Amino acid sequence: MSGCCGPNTAELEPAASAASDGGLEQLPVVVIGAGPVGLAAAAHLAERGLDFLVLEAGNQAGASVAQWGHVRVFSPWKYNIDAAARRLLEAGGWSAPDPDWLPTGAELIDGYLAPLGKLLGPAVRFGVKVTAISRLGYDRVRTNGRDQAPFLIRTGSGEELRARAIIDASGTYTSPNVLGASGLPAYGESEVSIDDALPDVLGADRDRYAGKHTLVVGAGHSAATTLLALAQLEGAQITWAIRAGSAGRTYGGGAADALPARGALGTRLRAHVESGRITLLNGFFTHRLTPTGRGVEVVSRDPSGAEQAITVDQVISATGYRPDHSIASELRLDLDPILGSTRALAPLIDPNEHSCGTVPAHGVDELSHPEPGYYAVGVKSYGRAPTFLMATGYEQVRSVAAALAGDWEAARDVQLDLPETGVCSSGLAEAQEQRVGLATGISGGLLAAPLPLVTVGGGNCCG
Structure with missing residues (x-):
């Protein structure tokens, strides 16, 4: 040896x-x-x-x-x-x-x-x-x-x-998992620049997000971490998209959480959503991404076929x-x-x-x-x-x-x-x-x- x-x-x-x-x-x-x-x-x-x-x-x-x-x-x-x-x-x-x-x-x-x-x-x-x-x-x-x-x-x-x-x-x-719903890549996913989970928003990657409109997709703690960091950037517009009907699971147990730091994470995130600092889109099933002159159009199509669309500057995939x-x-x-x-x-x-x-x-x-x-x-x-x-x-x-x-x-x-x-x-x-x-x-x-x-x-x- x-x-x-x-x-x-x-x-x-x-x-x-x-x-x-x-x-x-x-x-x-x-x-x-x-x-x-x-x-x-x-x-x-x-x-x-x-x-x-x-x-x-x-x-x-x-x-x-x-x-x-x-x-x-x-x-x-x-x-x-x-x-x-x-x-x-x-x-x-x-x-x-x-x-x-x-x-x-x-x-x-x-x-x-x-x-x-x-x-x-x-x-x-x-x-x-x-x-x-x-x-x-x-x-x-x-x-x-x-x-x-x-x-x-x-x-x-x-x-x-x-x-x-x-x-x-x-x-x-x-x-990493794909961004699209149903386990399949969204149409156009490979043709659009998508950022991985947990970028260094307040450090090395700050210029990429400051003053921009960013869409964060995902309901886990990596998404929550990124959202809270983005909320500290002046002039940043933030949209959070999840497939669930509510964000209750992401908010977690609050003060009852066995890990206080994690409980505080959910509590702070809920406060930003309720204040309007972060816009939450429930029932969002990413279906198509299309580059446009104004950014990236992201279209959701839910199981019933109903669609909703949003155009943003940056997309962060926190889908696991x-x-x-x-x-x-x-x-x-x-x-x-x-x-x-x-x-x-x-x-x-x-x-x-x-x-x-x-x-x-x-x-x-x-x-x-x-x-x-x-x-x-x-x-x-x-x-x-x-x-x-x-x-x-x-x-x-x-x-x-x-x-x-x-x-x-x-x-x-x-x-x-x-x-x-x-x-x-x-x-x-x-x-x-x-x-x-x-x-x-x-x-x-x-x-x-x-x-x-x-x-x-x-x-x-x-x-």
């Missing part, structure tokens, strides 16, 4: 040669993604003494988190740090941040993810994009001897690596994300036909039945596929369900690491305490608008507007 936590590059080639002689156990576990859940997986593997390699497409730990580094999360530091990662960091002399502080995405990287990635050393490789996963010498159809064949991982640079198991924590950040399983198309996956999670996990996370606080503890058994040794974890494991929480992801990878180490008693002793907050999504049709589904494993319910009043808080729904 190199340093404390994993194989160095020189050790990978002998391991691959050994695997060709049947030494599957000599190969590393490959973790895809160096966000909070991926690095937590690495920490648990390190504690178990298992060789591993983390492959991250970005150029830093928490590369997707960096995309929303200006945004503050709802849960304080004490709920955002994985237990195994904390033990490794503290053994290396790291001092934890103020446990009650609500970090921004940038602070989450600087105070936790970057130090953890550095500690794990050469076992974490940046700038390596996984493009395909298979079994060495086996396509999806071939069965005999399959379980003993190592995983074959192909990267964007043409490199091929072998692994004994794969923990896919690549998230969903690079596969969905998993992309294409890299594993040659593996044998058993995906729920509705959510895209594993079939066993689907009833536990179904947003028609559960909010984020009522999802029961689950681990390796619920995450297993017919392809032994492949586990999608973190927000990707939830498919389209918006009920994922970072704490859930940490328990997932603890269980998977224990199973890979052969400690099935620990793997199946899954525990999770997530108090109900009453503001998590409970409707699948609207759920896709709520979630942010970041590749880091942080759900939409974590995000708070970067406002001076939102600096401290407590509780543990979504951390």
Whole structure:
């Protein structure tokens, strides 16, 4: 091992040669993604003494988190740090941040993810994009001897690596939902410039929105965060479009919310709508976008066929994300036909039945596929369900690491305490608008507007 936590590059080639002689156990576990859940997986593997390699497409730990580094999360530091990662960091002399502080995405990287990635050393490789996963010498159809064949991982640079198991924590950040209703792209969607969720409205992107008319589409906390930021821009005109008949779910529990910062977010948003600072369009089903001399015309067509139209300067899509399983198309996956999670996990996370606080503890058994040794974890494991929480992801990878180490008693002793907050999504049709589904494993319910009043808080729904 190199340093404390994993194989160095020189050790990978002998391991691959050994695997060709049947030494599957000599190969590393490959973790895809160096966000909070991926690095937590690495920490648990390190504690178990298992060789591993983390492959991250970005150029830093928490590369997707960096995309929303200006945004503050709802849960304080004490709920955002994985237990195994904390033990490794503290053994290396790291001092934890103020446990009650609500970090921004940038602070989450600087105070936790970057130090953890550095500690794990050469076992974490940046700038390596996984493009395909298979079994060495086996396509999806071939069965005999399959379980003993190592995983074959192909990267964007043409490199091929072998692994004994794969923990896919690549998230969903690079596969956003379409803007159009019914799960289909709106007509003209690809021909119009549409901004992603959570732009830095008060910082780097200020000039793009100041004095302009912006349409924000989506009913989740990413939309609320952006709307509150836009409301601070003098001269900005703001329209908010949602498919639901009311914004009650987005406003949330107010003072009753277990996370005060999130409750304040909904309260402030409601006040802006009621005062007229933000114009709310209910029952808006985006159907067509057309560039005009006056901006972009956005047309809604509801299920009855009735249309309404609005012309704006900018469009921000905060409609959430969905998993992309294409890299594993040659593996044998058993995906729920509705959510895209594993079939066993689907009833536990179904947003028609559960909010984020009522999802029961689950681990390796619920995450297993017919392809032994492949586990999608973190927000990707939830498919389209918006009920994922970072704490859930940490328990997932603890269980998977224990199973890979052969400690099935620990793997199946899954525990999770997530108090109900009453503001998590409970409707699948609207759920896709709520979630942010970041590749880091942080759900939409974590995000708070970067406002001076939102600096401290407590509780543990979504951390």
